[in-house]
Amino acid sequence: MVTSNDLLIKQRSVIKFLAAEGCSAANIHAKMKTVYGEMCISDCAVRKWVRIFKGEDPREIILRDRKRSGSPLSALVTAHQEKVDCMIRANRRVKQKEIANAVGISKERVHHIITTVLGYLKVSARWVPRQLTVEMKAQRKDMCTQLLELSTVCPRMY
Structure with a gap:
């Protein structure tokens, strides 16, 4: 396309x-x-x-657009992503402003990294992963199989 x-x-x-x-x-x-x-x-x-x-126009002869000024997006730097993730795992109540000051990037970029890249969600003043981790999924599966086994042994209890 x-x-x-x-x-x-x-x-x-x-x-x-x-x-x-x-x-x-x-x-x-x-x-x-x-x-x-x-x-x-x-x-x-x-x-x-x-x-x-x-050549009648004094501008350069270009086919592609020129690169624009400005710094590259810091959310794409994996080092920043790792630092933000470590800070959140250490303290789930950490504020975006504190992370921005510690990492040295803007609050907007910190918010983008937290919500879009890392997939966290703010719940009750804590950052919580949006998706279950592999360990959490395994725990849920184990608990469900245990409950299923118990329900087949004693069907009236459950």
């Missing part, structure tokens, strides 16, 4: 190629309209890119 960003890059490449051959912007748009149909970029955008590729 082609994403819209990939489609834009392909269309810019076509514009660059046809502009290098000397085709006019109107000609390029007409050719692209037959190939891409409704997904084709506008005539105005084609003219803009032809100007850029012919």
Whole structure:
């Protein structure tokens, strides 16, 4: 499946190629309209890119979007995830602000790590895992089998 960003890059490449051959912007748009149909970029955008590729526009000749400024998402760093998880396991009543100060990231990123990445839920001022762990599932299975065995031995008691 082609994403819209990939489609834009392909269309810019076509514009660059046809502009290098000397085709006019109107000609390029007409050719692209037959190939891409409704997904084709506008005539105005084609003219803009032809100007850029012919060097009439002082901007750089680019096909892909430039990288944006800003720091990368700290929720993706596994070291941060491990620190947050260790702090929660040590003290289930720990606050997000305390975790943020200890780890050195924002409260918003801490909340994202806790709820989305680690899957915790706040219940009665404590962080609780949303899903059962493997040990908890095994305990539940053992208890259910014991109760099932008891119910077959003494059916009237249970």
